[in-house]
Amino acid sequence: MIEATSRKRGAYDAGSAGEVRIMLVDDHAIVRQGLRAVLEREHDLVVVGEASTADEALAFVGRCEPVVVLLDLKLSSGDDTEGLQLCEELTRSHESLEVLVLTTFLEDKLVVEALQRGARGYVVKDVDTTELVHSIRAVARKETAFDSRSAAAMAHSISNPESSPDLTSRELRVLDLLARGLSNREIGGELYISETTVKFHVRNIMRKLSVSSRAEAVYTASKSGLI
Template sequence: MPTVMVCDDSPLAREALRRGVASVPGIERVVVAGSGEEALARWSRERPDLVLIDVRMPGLGGIEAARRILAADPTASVIMLTMAEDVDGVARAVASGVRGYLVKDASREEVAATVASALSDAATRRAPAAGKPVDADLPSLTERELQVLDGMSRGRSNAEIGRELYLSEDTVKTHARRLFRKLGAADRAHAVALGFRKGIVH
């Protein structure tokens, strides 16, 4: 049964996430760390099946800690913990090879769904290869949807994207909704993370 590690420098956030993760059926154990340095030490000793780590922490930040974990084991599953709309942090984290992200104010249901999905994905990657690899099928996006996604990846607001593309903000929102639906994304940060992972944006 899987073990999950939660790393956040905020004791309150760390405990809330620990409780949320512990509520996921099938989780054997949840271990915690209060810094990137502690996360690396505990990961080396315990090799948890999934690591949830805050993007921005004093000292060794989550992105660097995740990079070192993935350098040691490219099959490791790491999910970044971010503030809502932290597009830059998400993009840099995904570029380092993490599997996705979770916003810190996510509901317990969202935490459980993200953890369960990440553990299932990890089990699939570690199983003998069969069929298509994950993300083999890229969604069919229109040119406008690609342009909107590119703008999001650069941290532009809907209004700013509209000015760049000579579109109204409402039209940009319409393209964004279609984009989210095609990617299976919950919001713009999730869409950017998926875009980087699938190679749609660079």
């Protein structure tokens, strides 16, 4: 579902009463409805659109012109971190747009990767309303924003760098299936995700391992102890 609120865009200025235009991207309608109800109690926060999928978000962002996208990482039942790819596409295509990740997932790797993909902040869904509103306003001012647990995860990641490539849990699962000789279609069947999503993960794996083929990825991962 795609929904817009038709209002003329207002530039946000941290020192003025300008509005912060927000697009909600979450696959659960009840979550979007709850967020809209909470956020629009604030005089300067305006929800200008909603999207339930990555495709809807990409199609709609240019029409509703949000300042901030409030983005969940899980946008389908088959992929827990589809929002990471969407974050990268949104920030690459719309330079003035800021993304604040709002998710139930909290892993050191996810927080770091979200920032690498262009997110300005990261908060978990059980954050209180005051902190969420504060984070949205901070991101609109082009400041970073983290709740206390996300900040701790980021600090832990910085203080404990890993020697092995920083692969997500889903990428490690795909890598394991690659090592077993499965095709993209077969991997998609095993993980209940599309073949296109599998290809996306494989490309990320090869990029992170600095290799140019699936075979090299498996060999390098084996040497690194990843599989």
